[in-house]
Amino acid sequence: MRSALACYPATGAVPEAPEVEFGRSTEGFPVARVGDSALAMLPARDGRHYLATGWKIVGPLAEWRRSEFYGHSGELADEAAFRAKVLELAEHQHEKGALGRKDIYTRVQTPWGISQGGTVYAEGVESYSTAGHGGFKLSAERNRKVHRLLRSAGGWYEEDRAWAIVAITFPDLFTGFERRCAERSVKESWPDAWETISGTILRPGESHEKDRRAFHEAHAGDWIVVSAINCAQRTGLVECVATPGGRRNAGTEERRFLVPADEYAVGRFGFVIDPSRHAVYAGPSSFIGWQRGTSS
Numbered sequence: 001m002r003s004a005l006a007c008y009p010a011t012g013a014v015p016e017a018p019e020v021e022f023g024r025s026t027e028g029f030p031v032a033r034v035g036d037s038a039l040a041m042l043p044a045r046d047g048r049h050y051l052a053t054g055w056k057i058v059g060p061l062a063e064w065r066r067s068e069f070y071g072h073s074g075e076l077a078d079e080a081a082f083r084a085k086v087l088e089l090a091e092h093q094h095e096k097g098a099l100g101r102k103d104i105y106t107r108v109q110t111p112w113g114i115s116q117g118g119t120v121y122a123e124g125v126e127s128y129s130t131a132g133h134g135g136f137k138l139s140a141e142r143n144r145k146v147h148r149l150l151r152s153a154g155g156w157y158e159e160d161r162a163w164a165i166v167a168i169t170f171p172d173l174f175t176g177f178e179r180r181c182a183e184r185s186v187k188e189s190w191p192d193a194w195e196t197i198s199g200t201i202l203r204p205g206e207s208h209e210k211d212r213r214a215f216h217e218a219h220a221g222d223w224i225v226v227s228a229i230n231c232a233q234r235t236g237l238v239e240c241v242a243t244p245g246g247r248r249n250a251g252t253e254e255r256r257f258l259v260p261a262d263e264y265a266v267g268r269f270g271f272v273i274d275p276s277r278h279a280v281y282a283g284p285s286s287f288i289g290w291q292r293g294t295s296s
Contacts (some may be wrong), residue, residue: 017042019033025066032082037093050064050073095177113131114130124139136157136166137157152165152187164186167182187206187207189209191209202204222245224244224245225272225277226248239286256282257280259273
């Protein structure tokens with residue numbers, strides 16, 4: 001698993017809790033140092049801010065510059081949220097060092113190519129990285145402990161989402177930060193398995209996948225936009241191509257509609273056409289694929 005936050009290097013000894021230092025850069029934005037990790041709260045568009053990361057930036061915090069940060073680790077609501085993220089990283093680094101993970105340098109055939117290195121979390125629990133991807137490999141014995149609803153037959157669990165399955169199965173091998181991330185990931189991606197394993201029902205907003213299903217069930221018979229473009233022929237309107245239920249299968253019927261630009265917003269799962277207000281459009285199109293055979 002490649003965390004959005006920098007991780008403490010695996011060593012044989014338990015390190016002391018990393019020192020946390022807060023300050024402001026020469027350009028005036030909040031910065032912090034946690035061990036070798038550098039973090040900053042950088043401005044984005046529309047008054048927003050995001051968490052930026054760097055590594056081993058030298059010199060006093062007051063001399064740090066924006067150009068020294070290269071990682072983008074998500075949006076921040078305010079400076080209090082930035083400080084909370086910094087402290088969370090410090091906790092994560094300290095706990096990770098105490099787990100005693102061991103880095104290994106071995107070439108192993110993985111589903112993503114030959115490994116360039118790996119980390120032993122415990123006997124039978126190893127992670128590997130390749131030039132483009134990576135993930136965990138569980139021994140047969142360890143893999144049998146994974147719940148049947150989440151178990152991978154080959155014992156491989158890729159690093160983007162499936163790493164979370166390993167973390168919730170063997171929580172003692174992961175930090176508190178990693179466990180929280182893993183729980184969110186399983187809820188988001190495998191809600192049925194989570195509900196079965198935990199014995200709890202996920203409410204609306206707690207699982208992206210469950211919410212997506214509910215949206216499409218509720219709008220199975222509605223026209224949902226699959227493509228949209230500003231209408232060159234009608235100022236202030238968006239030309240939309242919609243299909244029943246937002247389906248994209250070959251042969252699915254498509255219709256075009258005009259929607260006021262100030263009303264059109266995609267939302268989490270798509271924009272639902274209201275036929276009583278959004279007129280069917282058969283005029284000249286701004287879509288290249290619709291520019292032939294249209295009529296006014």
